Amino acid sequence: MTTQATPAPVADRTKERASPVALSLLSAALLFVALVLGNALIGRTVVRADLTEDGRYTLSDATRKVVSSLSDPCQVRVYWSDEVPNTAEPVRRNLDGLLEEYASVSGGKLTVTWVKMDDAGKKEASEKGLAEEQFFYFSASKREVAKGYAGLVVHHGSKTEVLQPLFERGGEDGYSLAQNLEYVLTTTIFKMSREKPPIVAVVADSSAPPMDFMHRGGGGGDKSTVFVQRFLEPTYGTALRRSVDLEDPVPADVSTLVVFAPKDWSEKKAYHLEQFVLRGGKALLLLNPVDLDVAFRGQQPTRSGLEDWLKAQGVELAPGVVADFDESCHPAVMLEDGRVATFPFWVRVLQDNLDRRNPAIRDFKAVTLYMPSEVVVDADKQKAAGRTTTPLAWTSASGWRKDDATGIDRFAEGPEGKVLGKKTLMVALDGTFTSAWKGKRAPDEPEPPPAPPADAAMGExxxxxxxxxxxxxxxxxxxxxxxxxxxxxxxxxxxxxxxxxxxxxxxxxxxxxxxxxxxAGDGKKPAEKPARLDEGKGLLVVLGDADLVSDDFSGGRRDRTGGLTNLWNGVAGFYFVTNVVDWMTGSADLVSLRARESVLRKLDEVSDEQAGGIKAANYAAAPLLLVLVGLLVYFVRRHRR
Amino acid sequence: MRETLAVFRKELRSLFVSPIPYLVAIVFSAFMTWFVFEKQIFLVLRQANLDSLFGLLPIVMAVVVPAIAMRMWSEEIRGETIETLMTSPVRVRHLVAGKFLAAMVVVALCLAATAALPVTVSVLGDIDTGPMLGGYLGALLLGGAYLSIGLWLSSKTRNQIVAFLVGVVACIVLALVGQIGSSATGGDLQRFLSSICARDRFDAIARGVVDLRDVAYFGSIIAFFLYLNVESVENRRHA
Incomplete structure (x- = not known):
């Protein structure tokens, strides 16, 4: 019996070998998996280069400083509903990237949690104070609306802040991340984490109850009441000094001073204001030469008493009152006799006429200034003095200044025959200020003793x-x-x-x-009078109106002025000034933290002829160059042959 | 590498002796110029950026790039010159890489043909060069991704028109997949669709931020489809 060795089944082996197509598919599948895994791994890292000139998509140094110096844990909880349409998905990704950066620079102090938005998540969002937002999207060529949550809640210690909305709507259904989100988030974290909030002091000259020109006999009240109570107090609470008197030096712990409608200030008050600025203080001057009394009751424009000091700093309030004849920049008002008239002296400053680099004000669609004055500043002179000048608000190109306020109550002013142009209404000066009393006796210093008579006894x-x-x-x-x-x-x-x-x-x-x-008489040791400074760095913001935060125009009163301004302006002026104060009370770093996207880069205006030439050049350039390249290739090849 | 360069030079020569790349670039440039100036009223809106150009680029390139890619392999198959290539000592991967690079030069030429617009913006305003560079870099990456898909499809058929049409559909789907569906799509699926959407990735780079994740995404697509291209040609050799 012989045993036959089984021959190697060559043919069978061939059969067993996988076909090239199958191998190819398998290897492609493996490569696919490897690439997906690779992408998933890379997805966990943040390696990127921000090519924008101002590093718009990179956390600013201010944010890094604030977040890296957090002493206590800070939690950011993100509520992002599934209902938010996919057109907003890039926003979610950008937000994710931004928050990742925050977490990474915080050294573990800031954690980000994306809350699962099931029923419990939605309930939590609602309880935290987030509002459902409306989102538009197209579905099967139909425009539809979805409601969902898209917001942040920041927790630090026992404090909680809600940040919403996170979007800016652009185009029909496009969304983009709010350009000032970094500013808002960093400022929020900064406010929540600081142990000692900045002290804000309000200087408001008490004034007689103003008369309401449309409702004579109505009106009245402290002009600053609403502003202070409704807007500054919630933010600053106990850090708000409600009524500081500049007859005395500004207390050393005050960082920001809001001067509301100063009237006939003494030199000493101006000096104390100046010394405050020279000590690094930030002052917001709401000057109000023309108010309702001046405009409608024939009174003389109010003298603040700061004119000379401002002039020494290169700032002047031009006499008279500013109007804006652009149709969208003034309201129509109903007169007592029932007529409707336009009133260009209530200047509606539109978003385009606000400093778009300043995150505190750039988002305002409009803010109305009531009979404002023009702020005149020579930027070159300011620069030479070591200060930067930043116009914050101005009129449209249809602005005009009336040299005096008489007759504006006739509601008959029109643009005909007037030279129109942009008028600056609010300006910020940042840098080195020099004392107007340098080399002179300060107003709060005692009179020098009279020169002793020649025969006076020595040594008294x-x-x-x-x-x-x-x-x-x-x-x-x-x-x-x-x-x-x-x-x-x-x-x-x-x-x-x-x-x-x-x-x-x-x-x-x-x-x-x-x-x-x-x-009085509490036995406290008096604080030392601050040393006199001849020079110092500070911030001065001058606005040629104070009515925007006066009760008269708050819209809160149930009289016709209130009702009218409520329709026209709401409380935008109050928010506006509050935002400016907010901006000023930030640290020096936060002040420099601006919405960097906000620089609106515009092309020069071109005439129709120039536009035609530019278009023609754009159409012709590429074909001409390509034809030249083609001819070059052709001749080179021909030459080689 | 040397082999790849040799193939690249040969392909480039054969591409540029024909008027096709020039015509494609001229038509592309003319269309983009018309769109930017007439539809986007560029000189009326006066925005010193290239958003109007880059906004449409993912869609226009989804048509132009398959047109460049359609003949790269289909013609070899139809003219049976692929048999000669298969018997040559050059490896398939070098052939694929060489063809890809040569076609990328045409894609770059098309993009360069739009250079008059950034020049105009620079002359008339203060353009932020970051988003401009990002936009063109993103466009090259996007073009590379489209091209790799187009080349693979071209290697699958001898019919250029079929390669072109299927390529256009594939590229448009890749560009718009993030916009498919609605809010009803739901969060996770939506996020996934957006993460594989070429347009979203391109937009992220075109704002001036070159993120490794976006570069890796485009690099992965290019690598994957070039690999499929190599496999497709190899399989043709074995068939």
């Missing part, structure tokens, strides 16, 4: 003691304290106004939370 001690000047009775100096070191003991302070023994001007307790009277 009282003559050389500044605090012991003749205007201040020695009996008013607090006992036991050397009068010469007491700033309040200067001659200009009438004894009756100064609390006995308490140098009011140097007391930080002059803020609204603690009235000066309450502090």
């Amino acid at each position: 001690p009282a003559m050389g003691e500044p605090a012991m000047d003749g205007a201040t009775p020695p009996t008013e100096a607090p006992m036991g304290e050397p009068a010469m070191t007491e700033p309040a003991m200067e001659g200009a302070t009438p004894p009756a106004e100064a609390p006995t023994g308490a140098p009011a001007m140097a007391e930080p307790a002059m803020d609204g939370a603690k009235g000066p009277e309450g502090e």
Whole structure:
């Protein structure tokens, strides 16, 4: 019996070998899987180059500084419903990228959670205060609307802030990430994380109840009441000093000063304002030469008392009142006799006429200034003085300044025969300020002692003691304290106004939370008067109107002015000024953090003829060049042959 | 690499002796110029950017690039010159890479033909060069992705028209897949569709941000379809 070895089945082996097509498919599938895995891995990394000139899509240094210096954990919870249409998907991706960057620079202090938007997620979103938004999209060539959540909630310690909306709508159904989202988010985190909020002080001259020109007998009230109570207080709370008197130096802890409609200020007040700015303070001046009383009751324009000081800083408020004759830049008002008339002196500043680089104001569609004044600043001179000038608001090209405010109540002013042009209404000056009293005696310093008569006896001690000047009775100096070191003991302070023994001007307790009277005689050691500065860096913002935050135009009153302005302007002016204050109270870094996309790059205007030439050149350039290249190739080849 | 370069030079020569690439570039440029100036009223809106150009590019390129790619293999198959290529000592992957690079030169030529527009914007305004560079880089990557798809489809058929039509459909689907569906699509599916959408990726680069993820996406598409192209030609050799 023989055993036959089984021959190797060559044919069978061939059969067993997979076909090239099958191998090809398999290898393609493997490559596909490898590529998908590779992409998934890369998807976890953030490696990118921002080619934009201003690094628009890269976190700014300010954000990095704020986020990296977080001391406590900060949580960002993102609520993004499935209902948000896919046209907004690029926004979600950009948001994801942005938040990833925040988390990565925070060193683990900031965590981002995308909340699963099931029923519990939606309930949580609603409870946190997020609102459902409407989104438009096309479905089978039909325009439809979807409702969904798309917002952020930031948690830091016990504080919670809601950020919404995150979108800017562009085009028909296009969405893009809000350009100032980085600013808003960073500012929010900054506010929530800072231990000591900046102190904001309001300087408001109390004024007589204003008359309402459309509702005589109505009106009245403190002009700043609404602004302070409804808008600044919620943000700044206890960090808000409601009524600081600049008869005294601004308390050292105040970082931002809002000066509301100053009236007939003394030199000393102007000096204290100046010294505050020179010490690095930020001041917002809402100047109001023309108010309802001036415009409709024939009163003279209000003198702020800051004119000379502003002039020394290169800023002037042009006399008269500004109008804007552009149809969309002024309202129609109903007169008492029922007529409807346009009123170009209520200047509606449209978004195009606001500084688009300033995140605090750039999103306003419009803000109305009531009988504003033109702010005149020579930017070159400011630059030479070491300050940058940034116009923040201006009229349209149909702006015009009437040299005086008389007769504007006749509602008869038209653009005919007038030279129209843009008028600056609000400006920011940032940089080095020089004291208007440099080399002179400061208004809060005591009068120098009269030169001793030639025959006066040498060595009289009282003559050389500044605090012991003749205007201040020695009996008013607090006992036991050397009068010469007491700033309040200067001659200009009438004894009756100064609390006995308490140098009011140097007391930080002059803020609204603690009235000066309450502090009298509490035995506190008076704060030192800040050293006089001749130069310093600060920020000054000047707006040629204060009515935009006055009760008269709040729209809150149930009179005709209120109702009318409510329709016309709502409370945009209040939000506007609040935003500016908000912007000013940020750290120096935050102030520089701007919506970088906001620089609107425009082409030069061209005439129809030029446009025709440009089009023709664009149409012809490529074909001509290509024909030349073709001919070159042809001749080179021919030459080679 | 040397072999690839040799194929590239040969393909480039054969491409540029014919008037086709010039005509394609001229038509492409004329259409884009018309669209930007007439439809997007470029000089009226006066925006110093190339958004109006880059906004349409993914769709126009979805038509132009398959037109460039359609004959690259189909003609070899139809003229049976592919048999000669198969017997040559050049490896298939070098053939594919050489053809791809040569066709990319034509794609780049088409894009260069739109250069008058950025020049106009620079002269009339202050253009941000970042988004401009990003836009052209994104367009090259997008063109590469479309081209790799077109080349693969061209290797599958001897009929250029079929290769072109199927290529156009494939490229348009790739460009618009992110827009398919509606809010009813649901979050995860929507996110997935958007993540594979060439237009969304292109838009991300065209805003001036070159993200490794977007580059990897286009690189993956190019690598995958060039590999399929190699396999397709190899299979033809084995058939």
